[in-house]
Amino acid sequence: xxxxxxxxxxxxxxxxxxxxxxxxxxxxxxxxxxxxxxxxxxxxxxxxxxxxxxxxxxxxxxxxxxxxxxxxxxxxxxxxxxxxxxxxxxxxxxxxxxxxxxxxxxxxxxxxxxxxxxxxxxxxxxxxxxxxxxxxxxxxxxxxxxxxxxxxxxxxxxxxxxxx
Numbered sequence: 001x002x003x004x005x006x007x008x009x010x011x012x013x014x015x016x017x018x019x020x021x022x023x024x025x026x027x028x029x030x031x032x033x034x035x036x037x038x039x040x041x042x043x044x045x046x047x048x049x050x051x052x053x054x055x056x057x058x059x060x061x062x063x064x065x066x067x068x069x070x071x072x073x074x075x076x077x078x079x080x081x082x083x084x085x086x087x088x089x090x091x092x093x094x095x096x097x098x099x100x101x102x103x104x105x106x107x108x109x110x111x112x113x114x115x116x117x118x119x120x121x122x123x124x125x126x127x128x129x130x131x132x133x134x135x136x137x138x139x140x141x142x143x144x145x146x147x148x149x150x151x152x153x154x155x156x157x158x159x160x161x162x163x164x
Contacts (some may be wrong), residue, residue: 004061004062004063006060009060009063009065009106012065012104012112013106016067016104016112016115019116020037020120023120024048027123027128032154032155033155036155039131040156044073044074045076045154045156046071048070048127049070049083049085051067051069051070052065052068053066063107064106065105066102067090067103068089069090070087070088070090071085071087071089071131072084072085072086073087073131073134076147076150077142077147077150078146079143083153087131088126088130092126095126098121100122101114101115101118102118102122
C-alpha cells in the first residue's frame with residue numbers, strides 16, 4: 001500500500017476516542033490518559049482501557065482500526081506497580097457471543113458509526129454490570145504512597161482533597 005498516509009489513521013483514532021469520551025462522560029468517566037477513561041469512587045476507580053489491535057507501539061501500517069476494550073477497577077490502597085486489567089474485555093467469550101464490531105476503516109469511514117455504537121454497547125452491556133457487582137475493597141485509603149501511585153497510573157490529578 002504505497003500511498004498509505006499514517007496521519008489519516010491517527011486522526012481517525014483521535015476522532016473515535018474524542019467521540020467515545022463524550023459518550024462515556026454521562027456515566028461519570030473522564031478521559032484521563034491517551035487510552036484510559038476513569039470514574040472515581042471513594043476508595044477506588046473504575047476504568048476503561050483501549051488497545052489497538054495490529055499497531056502495538058509502532059505507527060499504523062494501514063487504514064484498518066480495531067479496538068480491544070478492557071475494564072478494570074483500581075483500589076487506591078493497591079501497591080501493585082501497574083494497572084491490572086481485572087475486569088471483562090472485548091475478547092471474553094460473553095462479548096464474542098454478542099458480536100460487537102469494534103473496528104472501522106480510517107480512510108473510507110466504513111463502519112465507523114457502528115464501531116462507536118458497539119464500543120458503548122460493550123460498556124453498557126458488559127462493563128457497567130461488572131462494575132456494579134464486582135467485589136472491591138472499599139476501605140478508605142490510608143497509605144499516601146499507594147494513593148499517589150494509583151492516581152498516577154490512572155492519569156488522575158496528584159491528590160484527592162479528602163485523602164491527602
